[in-house]
Amino acid sequence: MLAHWLVILIASLTTENILLSRYLGMCSFLAVSNSLKSSIGLGMAVVFVLAFTCPLNALVFQLLEFYHLEYLQYIAFILVIAAFVQVVEMVVERVSMTLYLSLGIFLPLITVNCAILGGSLFMVIRKYSVLDSFVFGVGSGLGWLLAIVLMAGIRERMKKRSAVVPALEGPGIALIVAGIMAMAFIGFQGLARAG
Amino acid sequence: MRERLHVIGFMLVMTIVFGGMVATVNAFLKERIERNRKVASYRAILEAFGTLKVDDERGAIEIVELYEKSVRQEGVDTDALFVLSSEPRKQAFYLVGDAYWGPLKGVMAVDLDTKKVLGIAFIDHTETPGLGARIDEPEFRNQFPGLSYAKKKTDGERLTFVASGTANSDEQQVDMITGATETSRALAKIIQRNLTAFLEKAGVE
């Protein structure tokens, strides 16, 4: 069991990196990665949301299966995610104003981050159990965090030292860097198999 | 308070309306979707036997007819055995297991007399399109018909997957897919496991 989870964890960080291998969560990735601080904040939020929505949705899916309503999974999952984020937002607002102010804008953004819904959908396709889903959620979130932090680090250095062709400034060069990172991550293949 | 009730009421109505809309579409299309699944299975089994060619354009109804005429099923679910009615020594079995990206389901057919593979076909998998998913392609699958599985290596392996372009069919080797090493390796294991189980059941050593 433990080995199984370790494999899922390592795979989600490297060979199955939800952003660099599965392309999920690109929009906020490109938009936020120009600031290291924001990237860390958003990344942590993604880890948190993925870690809990994946197992939650695994339970929801079992319920759907029981009533032969699997085809409603998209609606169910996205509503669960939206509700979860809403609840987290309310809790954070009440508990710590500082945290709320720094995370504030990110939370609503996360609801429509394809990585979150994607995590749940992959969980269904690979038939993960509730506990598997938790590990998978944490791993995928960490993988996303890893990618965005690496990107932010590179972009901040580029801002100071590199001259970029004007047409490539911003998203253009970010995409190229992402492509190179994706190539590097492919080197991890053979390290672990998922599931 | 009233506002909150109004909001909840609104969401409830919305969910029912749109949920209902989706359920209606599902009701209309459910049978068709189920039939597609069945046909996909039948198709894979027929392709594995070689009764159906890969690019055969026959429609769903014809495939079902052809299947019911030519194949006999013994056993249920993943342990099911498929026997070619006209030549009972030609049998097929499911290939089930975890491939690289997710669960894989396919069919492999063999001729117990000549100890050769008749063919291979896939029903379900979640491998990367353009890479691992190329196991569906004729180029990959055509390596299997006529491939012998008679010899067994010391570790029990019968069919060996080797680097693309280097396979020697006399040595019971299969070319891996370029750029899809992990999928190829996973598939090799799945084939090995299911083939061994099938041969044991068939009473072959």
Place this chain on the structure above:
Amino acid sequence: MSAPMTGRKAFLQMLWSDNPVFCQILGICSALAVTNRVVNTLVMGLGLIFATALGTLTVSLLRDITPRRVRMMTQILIIAAYVIIVKLFLDAFLPDISKQLGAYVGLIITNCIIMGRCEAFAAQNKPWPSFLDGAGAGIGYTLVLLVIALVREPLGMGTLCNVPIMPAWWTPWNLMIIAPGGFFMLATLVWIIRSRGAAAPGARAS
């Protein structure tokens, strides 16, 4: 918001000057995932156009009775419903392609383009212009993806719509099929479009 947009103007804007992909840099995820095959891209695009156009239409129709607090959840619900319908149709009539597209059909729901158009336009405008805006965004997106796919499939697999078109001596560029190929192609496209300088659509600070 600026002066009320006519439907026609909104539609045309979505195709070029405010194109969701290379101007607003939205909807990238699926742009990278499905564009290694032209047929898949086409089907994905059609699905998205359907969901976006009907989604924006519905959001616009309901805009006056939707409570502000649940505006986003309502939009999500509406979009999710249409996407499920797309998936059901695909499973029923194009099962092979549906399997190839896999999770990415469902991910149309979180495609930033649809949510973006609902929030930015449909929530404030009349149904017909909203419908055109949504359809335009979907078409603009599909066209960009097709351009990318028309490069990735031939170079990466030697085929076009599954028909081999490259000469026999051609060695497929594997890079084009996998993740990095998508990134580089999109970057190239953005580069080319934005290099038109003052004539570039959008021409906004990124």
